[in-house]
Amino acid sequence: MPTLDSATRDRIVAAATELIMERGYEKTTMRAIAERAEVSLGSAYYYFGGKEELVQGFYLAIARRQHELLEQRIDGVTSFGKRLDACFEAFLDASDEYRAISDSLLSFAIVPTSPLSPFSAQSRPARNQFLRTFEELVDGSDLKTDPRLREALPELLWIAQMLIVLGWVQDLSARQRVTRTVVKRLVPALARLLSAARLAPVRPFVTDALESLAMVRQRTYVGEQVKALGS
Amino acid sequence: MPTLDSATRDRIVAAATELIMERGYEKTTMRAIAERAEVSLGSAYYYFGGKEELVQGFYLAIARRQHELLEQRIDGVTSFGKRLDACFEAFLDASDEYRAISDSLLSFAIVPTSPLSPFSAQSRPARNQFLRTFEELVDGSDLKTDPRLREALPELLWIAQMLIVLGWVQDLSARQRVTRTVVKRLVPALARLLSAARLAPVRPFVTDALESLAMVRQRTYVGEQVKALGS
DNA sequence: GAACCCGTCTGAACACGTTCAAATCGCGTG
């Protein structure tokens, strides 16, 4: 399994990406990928463990596109609610391009032992991109909340975004308008909730939730050093 | 595609179930299933559209087992929190038996157009069983909440249970203890939240959430008549 | 130069899910 950069490797990914976008994942054959990349079938398997591995690029592409769209749209906006809303919207816009293959992507992502799990070591680049986006989102905002919650927030929002995507794939309405509407409605409520986390009566809930998160983190990421939250 | 009851049909399901439990879904071949069921390969395809269809029985089995376990455990208990806790625990206990194949099950379930989607017409028997369980859970409890919320509650709890299962498959801790612990922690909070729904300051949130749910329902179930909530 | 190594590449071969034309069965009808 070569880890060296290689033009061949890139050609195969490019061919796979093109074909998958043209015909969908299932209808794209390894033979077709090899042919377009001008390598033999065996070579494709020399560079990649299998067909599944060839979709890894999509996550990162979505993550980058979300970040790009978001930057354009929240320039100068400081309201946390507005920023979060723009963020999720950017994510859905970025995902739209890949809607036709989102089923396949999600099917792989859901398997915890798969390299395509969002928590896997192989997904680290895409995951980091997502987390950076949320970090920036919070940093540039006027949000005032419990500092412990603030620290965990990027990861929490990333997880929330994954829950949104679950609804999004299930959403059969035209252009997934239902998902967009529901997100638009829930974001303000979430913003208010996060602000309320500072108040004394709510704090035990926050503590409870954060402890749960800490527990979950320890047991979710596979083959990774998990940095503890809090110092 | 015959819909008549048939001993052959049952033999094939039985063979498939056995083999999948023995070896897992991927390693079970249609040829092996046909052989054990003492039919030809072609016959298996005469009765079932494909390999995927042969896992339909698992959902219903889990739903029934949950109900069975729950009945034993909440006899006489009226506290809503305790009943809900027991319910989720019964669900996780029922699911444990199928943990080895839960990846495959979930991979199929996540595809909205698949007959194995929990929202599909084919999943209706299992879905109804789940909803009945939650209906009974709420009915026999001391929960006092907003009546509109009360009506939507079985479905909401069912959805919550599906979110739990998402965490459960990702949970790599021994015997999925993390998931169980987190559920145990969050249930009381949820119970308090539902009680609080009666209070005036919270009501707008409830209205908002229920409207969102109504929207989602209209666009999620495929090929089904969706009964409106409220009369 | 010869021998050797090792990273790269090849396509035939395998096992699988699925399809299908043809064979067989069961049974009502003339």
Next chain:
DNA sequence: CACGCGATTTGAACGTGTTCAGACGGGTTC
């Protein structure tokens, strides 16, 4: 009984993802 007809059954054949024994190529060592 013979005939016909639809339901059922069959296994060969197809296209697929994947594996593997071997071929190739260029660099290093004696």
